[in-house]
Amino acid sequence: MTAAAKPKEKARQTRAGWLLCAVPLVGLAELVLHMKQTSSDVVPESDWTVAREIVKAELQPDDLILFEPFWTDPLGRRTFGELATMKRSGRSDERRFPRAFEVSIRGAHNTDLAGWKKLKETKAGTITVTLLENPSFTKVIDDTLDLVNPERLSVSRVDDGVEQPCTFQRGSSQGGSTVVPQGLLVPADKFVCQGGHVGVAVLHGLDHHPHVCMYATPMQGASLRMKFSNVTFGSSLHGHSGIQWLVERTPTPDKVAVTFSAFDRLIGTHHHKVGVGWVGFELPTAEIDGKKGDLVAEIAPSSQRQFCFEATTRREVSR
Amino acid sequence: MNKIDEQDRETKRTDVAEQGPLADSTEEPKAAPVTAPVADDDANAEPSAANAEAKEREESHAEPRSNETAKKNAADALPIGARVSAWAKRNVDHLIGAGIGLVYVLWLLGTARNLGFSRDEGFYFSASSEYERWFKLLFSTPGKAFERSAIDQIWAANHEHPSLVKSLFALSHQFLWGKWKIFEDQSTAFRFPGMVFMGLALWITYLFGARAFSRRAGIMAAILLGLMPNVFYHAHLACFDVPIMAMWIACIFTYWCAEKKGGLGWALAAGVMYGLTLETKHNAWMLPGVFLPHALLIHGRAMATETSKTARLPIPASLLAMATVGPAVFLLLWPWLWNDTLPRIQEYVNFHLHHDYYNIEFLGVTYFGPPSPKSYMPVMIAATVPTVTLVLFAVGAIDRLRVLVARLFTWAGTALERTFSWPKEAPPNDPVQTDVLLFLSLAVPLAVFLLPRTPIFGGTKHWITAYPALAIFAGRGFDLVATRIEALLREKTTWGDAKRRWVVALVGAFTCLAPFVVTRHSHPFGLSAYVPFFGGTAGGADLGLNRQFWGFTTQSLDPWFRENTKPGDTVYIMDTAWQSWQRMIDEKRIPPWLRGVGSPAEAEISIVHHEQHINEVDYNIWTEYGTTAPEYVLTHDGVPIVSVYRRPPGLQRGRARNR
Structure with a gap:
């Protein structure tokens, strides 16, 4: 190795050394994320109840209620009870509904409602309740x-x-x-x-x-x-x-x-x-x-x- | 140091020098092949803990036979304390490995009661109970036990899997629950051998890591293997996945020892171990994919030379033993194969070659047949193995690949009589090619999942055999990290060795903290848990990754059942196997007043385990109960695991309302 190359090599090794020393920090980041995901990210029951009351106050018989992401559907149906009717939860399509209440967490949205007009958005803790209007209602x-x-x-x-x-x-x-x-x-x-x-x-x-x-x-x-x-x-x-x-x-x-x-x-x-x-x-x-x-x-x-x-x-x- | 130790040291140096890589490291401490860090500046550093430890290990493991008797006689003359101390020193690696395994088994025992029974456990409880009948017959009237009628009747149960592990379940149940009453729950007695296998896996993983790299690498490897949520879940079960993981690495370790140490004894041990592995689970049929290329690599030249001289192909003793003793042990320990041997083996092979494809969700799609997605295995590993473990694995694996490539260049340079600019120094030689063996033991079980016809329904458990090697590389990775930290501390502080060692130990504990916390938190929903960098359980649900399988989460409804049901209530048990349900009732893991039924129509209460392909059951319950609203949803970190419906009061069956 030439004399000029030596400091370069040394610097490279130092960088690699520091990088290796930082590996345990990946564990720290993992721990911090875990703490967040298992505490503040978990939607409390009370938020679901508040979301239900928000929807209930403005719900009209023909309105759609849906829960996003779809995996939250059982939680929504549990809390919304009779508001989550068969025709809403087991809907044939969205066009039959003049408006929709999208009850969502984690920033999820139903792609079928992408073109719908947002009328109102309300927060229920970690839950977002969005009222949307159907532009092609039948x-x-x-x-x-x-x-x-x-x-x-x-x-x-x-x-x-x-x-x-x-x-x-x-x-x-x-x-x-x-x-x-x-x-x-x-x-x-x-x-x-x-x-x-x-x-x-x-x-x-x-x-x-x-x-x-x-x-x-x-x-x-x-x-x-x-x-x-x-x-x-x-x-x-x-x-x-x-x-x-x-x-x-x-x-x-x-x-x-x-x-x-x-x-x-x-x-x-x-x-x-x-x-x-x-x-x-x-x-x-x-x-x-x-x-x-x-x-x-x-x-x-x-x-x-x-x-x-x-x-x-x-x-x-x-x- | 006493006289005996001094004698040992002298003789061991001679012995080790004949063995290969570790011997090299004794003679050339700066260029220790498998034990010393490979970075250039490490070579110039003062002897690391790993180097000193490697020396100590050599001293404690390489026992020259010629001195054993003399040493034994001298040792007999010592007081008991000194003898115990000497024994402990000689067996320190076994003590550490077994200690880690023991602590882990105790942890499993302490958490077993919280975990419900999966479908397959129910089947194995049932099969093991049958086998227990046979063992009772064997102990009471051995002649009858060997009659064909007894064998065929009893061992027909679950004959699609070999009998060793289920036999251990049976014997554990017979003695630890039935006779000696060590366990209160029958299920814990059935599960106990599986837990011991997990302890064994940790022990061997430690030993392999310690002997291939360093004690520090071994400790981290064993701990990181135990701190994987999926592994922790499977380690509880009376199933074969963790046993085959343990036997896989144990068999490879035995083969490695046989190759390193030579001799008929080790070769026979490798043969027996392979037979036991075959008798554990069919994954063992993949082991030749590890051994053959490895043996060819290390013996190929000698075999070719010998063949050209004598026109006979010399086969390494360990391979020969595995090819002969292995199948013999397999046959000997599986009574089902004692009659109609060939047709039954054929049936066994066909069962696994033409196994049904079950449904499993991956990235929002339910797969049910070939072709399986190639990304399944890598994504699932990334999503379920703690990220810090994977980063350490990457560090360790890259380091060892670097050494392998350096060896290849050195070999090529010699063969071609050329000098390459890299490596500057020839890497230490390792006649048994430990790194190659470890890479093969990692790659072979994983490679199968890149084939389009390999079913993926078992999730991570079907490549669980790769995890000990993964953990060993992770341990090696930590070793490199720790060496760097030690070097930095030496450079930047005036701290002494002891202080630096404490810092490294703290860094080690800190590194394991996230995997520990994540694993602990995952219980009893180990299959629902995804690593924090994938968003945890909710992240897994967002991505459409499988949340569970085979209905083991039913037991987690116990608190709700106790609060909300009354004697005589009927429960549609859905994905729970009948045997599992019955065992939960027998052990009062769920209220004994409940009556399980097989359809929502018969039930007042119906449950549904959330998996994408099981949505059908959810919607059928809506049809039956006329409502979409579950009364209760069992969650883990806010993600639905099981929904519980109750037939609306006064509602006649099937009367749809609330549309």
Whole structure:
């Protein structure tokens, strides 16, 4: 080593030496972070209660409440109780809500609400409650999920044009075990057909989110016909469908077709392709906007048993 | 120093000089290969504690056989105190290693009652109880125990895994709980062998670190291995992951000793140890990936020379023993294989080659089959091993890689008759290539997880065998840090050796503080815990990392159950195995008045363990109870672990309300 290189080498070694001596400081930083994460970063129960009261004071029946990040959803539902309704927690989509209360921690935000207008932001300790307005609100006129009862819905199995009525039963749910996955729980209250059923359940979608829907089992060799009575139509029929997530995560060419009609006229057919996950569809009904009548949904024969869908009549609201 | 010690020192120097690397260090203290720091300025520094300690270790470990008898006779003449002292001095490394292991086992025993039972523990409790029947038969009527009907009936239970560890669970249960009543809980008796395996892992890790590098490196290695939240969790369980970690490093250490010391005894020990490792868990089938390349590296030239001379391939004795004694021990200790041996081995192999893929969440995606994400293993290591440990590992591993590369350059220079500008001095030779062995023992279990077909559902536990080597490098890393600190203190202060040693000890304790606090805090939610630099438990949840698996957190609901349930209440136990639930009831870890049921429809109370793929159960409970609101959410650092739902009063089953 030359004489000039020696001091350089020495300086390099000194720097490396100091750097090595600083390694235990990584432990110190780790400790400080840990202390913070296990004390002040943990949201106290009282903050959740305050957040609930903030929301409750301004909540309107059609408002959405959601919790972010999504892993806080159980905590939110626990504290918000009956405010966290099935339709809010297991929503089909966000467009049906005019406003949303986003209850969030750790700076998380729901990306689906990115274009929404912020009306108000309130702090509840470590929780931020943000009230947002939906720029593309579509008002729900009638929701078929509310009509799943013997008074408003009749279900039948259709074999070669021959209708076989399905009976409404209040019984026990079917499903559930100590192994997973378990599949969709067959609800206790349901229309029972030969080889199928229709009832309201909560689907675990491919997006791992809950979606309240009609668990209507397609049948092999027969169609499943559902007639909702006295439905008020709007400018369009909105709907969503999904298949149990385990089936959906292995895409196949299989499809489930649901055909909607009213006043003996075809509204349209939605094809759910296995693998697309919880997906929306929109069928125009401008010509029957404002009319009341029966809505018929018919599911074509299919081997995909764990099919679930929902449909609403809606009207665009300009803001 | 007494006369015997003086004699020992003389003779040991001779002995060590024949052994290789450590011998080199005795003769050339400034260029100690594996024991001394490699930095240039360290070589000029006064003899470090590590050097002095290496000398002491050599003195205490390298026992020349020729003097053993004379020494023994002389020692017999000493008073008992001096004899104990001499024995302790000779075995100081074992005492330190075993001491660390013992303290850790006591810590595990002290915290075992807080930790619920995972699904697989339930299965192993059940299998071990079966095996216990066989041992009782063996002790009472040995002839019957060896009848095929008895063997096939009993050992069929859980025959997808070898029997050694479950046999130890069974014997521990039979004697430590049943006969001697040392443990109050049956589960603790079942779990105890697993805990002892953890103690063994720490002991061997210490020994390996101490003998390869320095006592300080060994101590830090053992402590840092124990202070990993995931390892601490698994060390409690009556499962095979920690036992295989212990046997993996023990087998490699035995092989290393066999290569260093030679002789039939060590070779046979390596064979037996490999058999025991095979009999612990199937990870052992990967060990040839460690031994073969290593043996080829250190014996390759000699083997080639010998083969060219004699036309016969000489195989190192330790390898030969592992290839012959190993499988024999494996067969001998597993009664299930005593009948229909080949088909049953085939069944065993097929089970693991075609194992189901279970669901596991990683970065927000639930994986359930190949291809597994290549980033899973590195990200999960970074997210679960305390960061200071990983930084120390990086320091230690880079140092050893530097030495290996320097050796390679020196070898290439010699072979090509060229002089390279680096290294300036030839690094010390290590005939047994300890660094290569340690890198292989780290890399082989990890490399498997870079293959697309390797299932990842076990989280970190499936590469847990890599952690002792990781910890040993971390220990070496600390050694370098401590040496630097000592050098700085010498340069900047007038403190004496003792004071400097205290400072280094304090730095060591300080370095371990974060891993200790994080590990302690993680209990009993070890699988939910992520390191602070990943945001802790909440950070793991933000990133979409798995929060738990196999339902062991049910027991943590006990305080809520006691406050909020009444006799006869039915609980849907969800991901809890029936055997685990029953054991928790039997041991009053949860209120004995609860009745477990298998579906939400049958239950007044339903629980759901939060994992992404288990969301389905959560939503099914909404369908059943007509509500989305859990009555209670068990959390760790504010992150949901288990939600508890109660059927709304007066609500008929399945009547959806509150939509």
